Amino acid sequence: MENKEALNTLHDIKNLMEKSTKFLSISGISSILVGLYACIGTSLAYFILEKQTFPDTFLHIPLLNVATSYQLTLICLIALGVLALSLLTAVTMSYRKAKKVSRNIFKDKSVYRLLWNFFLPLLTGGILCFSLIWHQHYGLTSSIMLIFYGLSLVNCSKYTYSDIRYLGYAEILLGLIDSFVVTHALLFWVIGFGLLHIVAGIYFYYKVERQQD
Numbered sequence: 001m002e003n004k005e006a007l008n009t010l011h012d013i014k015n016l017m018e019k020s021t022k023f024l025s026i027s028g029i030s031s032i033l034v035g036l037y038a039c040i041g042t043s044l045a046y047f048i049l050e051k052q053t054f055p056d057t058f059l060h061i062p063l064l065n066v067a068t069s070y071q072l073t074l075i076c077l078i079a080l081g082v083l084a085l086s087l088l089t090a091v092t093m094s095y096r097k098a099k100k101v102s103r104n105i106f107k108d109k110s111v112y113r114l115l116w117n118f119f120l121p122l123l124t125g126g127i128l129c130f131s132l133i134w135h136q137h138y139g140l141t142s143s144i145m146l147i148f149y150g151l152s153l154v155n156c157s158k159y160t161y162s163d164i165r166y167l168g169y170a171e172i173l174l175g176l177i178d179s180f181v182v183t184h185a186l187l188f189w190v191i192g193f194g195l196l197h198i199v200a201g202i203y204f205y206y207k208v209e210r211q212q213d
């Protein structure tokens with residue numbers, strides 16, 4: 001009986017320490033919404049880009065090319081719009097979830113540690129992608145986005161739910177595959193930022209959030 005009480009006490013202490021050092025107000029619904037935003041953005045990009053179809057292409061998916069600077073500008077605006085909407089959704093839903101447990105995310109040190117570890121690789125990859133676009137080397141931009149986004153998730157997972165690192169591993173692997181198949185960047189982009197986010201959000205909602213409730 002005493003051993004059981006001691007184990008329960010240790011478990012409670014572990015939970016308290018985890019709550020004080022980790023940010024646990026991430027929403028699975030926000031991940032699903034981010035995935036949907038990415039799918040919508042990819043659909044818009046698909047109709048903007050020039051299409052070329054060859055009989056030996058992968059799954060007969062048309063090759064997509066940036067033919068004009070106007071198309072490039074539109075694609076960049078769509079990507080920035082998806083990013084801005086995704087960040088706004090994640091922050092808003094995390095704020096509401098944290099508020100339910102009387103936690104202010106703007107005064108939580110764990111939030112700043114999480115953000116620093118998330119945005120450092122992400123900004124590095126973003127600057128690298130901007131440099132490639134500036135020099136009109138578009139081929140590897142999608143794979144770099146996926147790889148550095150995956151690194152961001154793995155890097156920040158120690159400051160939130162550790163399961164997030166598995167999404168990061170999947171993004172990195174997908175980005176590496178994409179680097180060898182440079183003709184279908186949009187397909188890998190929608191899988192990585194769209195479908196994987198939706199699947200991860202559903203898993204997180206049913207396996208983590210509902211158990212907490």
